[in-house]
Amino acid sequence: MxxxxxxxxxxxxxxxxxxxxxxxxxxxxxxxxxxxxxxxxxxxxxxxxxxxxxxxxxxxxxxxxxxxxxxxxxxxxxxxxxxxxxxxxxxxxxxxxxxxxxxxxxxxxxxxxxxxxxxxxxxxxxxxxxxxxxxxxxxxxxxxxxxxxxxxxxxxxxxxxxxxxxxxxxxxxxxxxxxHTRIDYLFSTKEALACIGIEKGNYKKLFLWMPTFRTSNDGRFHDLGSGENTSLPIAGTYAELELLNRFLIARKALLVVKVHPLATFKSNKNFSNILVLKNEDTISRGVRLYELVKEFDALITDYSSIFCDYLVLDRPMAFTLDDMEAYGHNRGFILSDLTNYMPGHHVRTMDDFRAFIDDCIHDKDPYAAERKRVLPFFCKYSDGxxxxxxxxxxxxxx
Missing domain, CATH: 3.40.50.11820 (CDP-glycerol glycerophosphotransferase, N-terminal domain)
Structure with a gap:
């Protein structure tokens, strides 16, 4: 046919x-x-x-x-x-x-x-x-x-x-x-990290990276061609992830990559300070996504709606924008001036990525006022x- x-x-x-x-x-x-x-x-x-x-x-x-x-x-x-x-x-x-x-x-x-x-x-x-x-x-x-x-x-x-x-x-x-009713889980007292085997006290800072999907695991969606080897923005190769892992070790920081349910992630090795989680990894341990999200000191994302909800916690955020032009051309954004509503580090290179982590390690929060300005655009209620x-x-x- x-x-x-x-x-x-x-x-x-x-x-x-x-x-x-x-x-x-x-x-x-x-x-x-x-x-x-x-x-x-x-x-x-x-x-x-x-x-x-x-x-x-x-x-x-x-x-x-x-x-x-x-x-x-x-x-x-x-x-x-x-x-x-x-x-x-x-x-x-x-x-x-x-x-x-x-x-x-x-x-x-x-x-x-x-x-x-x-x-x-x-x-x-x-x-x-x-x-x-x-x-x-x-x-x-x-x-x-x-x-x-x-x-x-x-x-x-x-x-x-x-x-x-x-x-x-x-x-x-x-x-x-x-x-959104799911936001109520951001106020949960559940110790979600312990449920998935992460000892919070072993790290100075915990970072959550939640990229939106570029290529879906069922082959139906292709918001953007997958990156080389890893399908991640910024860190497209395992060599880059290895260098990032060493950087995190030196700063006693943990980076958890939560893979989008529709996304592919190609993994062929483990890293000591970079943990990749899929839906089944959290669900099998009785942990809901937003019960996990609330545990992290900072969020790294891109065009995912997660940042709109994370604003409620008033914590640092970074946005990977290295493929923004291509993504916007393919899928399209609702807001033509989206970057004006992204209150955090705008990351286009691995140097930008590392700079954000260093700022958080040293408790520098240059976008705190911006988060307060942007919050009403995305969340009218933030009381749980x-x-x-x-x-x-x-x-x-x-």
Whole structure:
């Protein structure tokens, strides 16, 4: 079968699926809802993750599961269930649960079923978007499709309210400014480093490096061609990582590289002061991402939304920008002047990288005022009460 034939088949299947969900939207108007049933689902995930997981776990921890029926839908009905003891249902049962539930929460994907006026369907999304999404992308497939099959989509700030409205093609009245529920984990007292075998007292400073993905591990996404050998920005070769490792040893510092869930990382050796972590490394030890994030003295990232959330902790940050022009041309950024909203060291070379580490080692924090200036653009709330605030807003009470 030719490439263009496959594209036609995919397009036909997509049209069939959209027709089906359109029909289900009409059906959804007449099917009665269970007032005490709440559906949580994440499309394409093996388990609840991100903002959806944070809200679900918070509700269980505070006894909401005693008053409400909490239903969890993940497509593959996996038996791999980190963090919670739910019994998930698959996609088909999930659609029926959607049609019967008074409340629905999701962070990834959607059923594309128009909510009933008797429902509250919340698109929590998965972070403040820096890269283009939805109707702001150059993906023509989104141009003529409805992306606002929800009652509300959540924004973490007033600044991003009109941006999200444009991205999902909805009125600003459907954008609620509340805050990402996953941020509540930044206020956790859990000793996450100990859970993954890191003794914090052995190091003067702990650095977390979270690059966004350039090439996805399933081959579907190519935001940028992978770097030589390592697929990391700045440190593209193992020789560079070896030199960086020696630098860290001399300063009694640890660098943890947290690989993006969609990313590839080519590793053929271990380093004493550079630790590479994948999702399975933390999940298998019962550690959520943001429980880990809060443990570090400083963050190194790039165009990932992690920095928007890390601002809440008011700690030093650095941004690797060596491939910013190419990345922006390929994927595209929502803010044309993005660097003006990056309150930290702008790293384009390994010398810049090392300079940031040295500043942190010596407790120099030249961008503290900038972080305070930028915070309101990305986070309206920084009190660790986002789960509670969301439930109160949609009138889910004990």
């Amino acid at each position: 030719s490439y263009f034939s496959r594209l036609k088949d995919i397009s036909f299947i997509r049209k069939c699926l959209l027709f089906t969900t359109h029909f289900l939207g009409y059906l959804n108007r007449v099917i009665p809802k269970k007032e005490k049933q709440i559906l949580f689902y994440d499309s394409g995930r093996d388990f609840l993750d991100d903002n959806t997981e944070a809200l679900y776990s918070w509700m269980c921890m505070h006894g909401y599961d005693k008053r409400y029926k909490l239903v969890v839908c993940v497509p593959r009905e996996t038996t791999r269930l980190p963090f919670s003891h739910y019994e998930p249902i698959g996609a088909l049962k999930g659609i029926w649960a959607y049609l019967r539930s008074k409340y629905v929460f999701y962070s990834f994907g959607d059923f594309r079923i128009e909510p009933s006026k008797k429902q509250v369907v919340i698109n929590q999304w998965h972070g403040t978007p820096l890269k283009t999404i939805g109707k702001l992308t150059n993906y023509s497939v989104y141009a003529n499709e409805r992306l606002d099959c929800f009652t509300y989509v959540l924004s973490a700030s007033d600044f991003f309210k009109p941006i999200l409205a444009k991205a999902f093609g909805c009125d600003e009245s459907k954008v609620m400014v509340l805050g 009460n986002n789960c509670k605030r969301l439930l109160e807003k949609v009138h889910i009470t004990l």
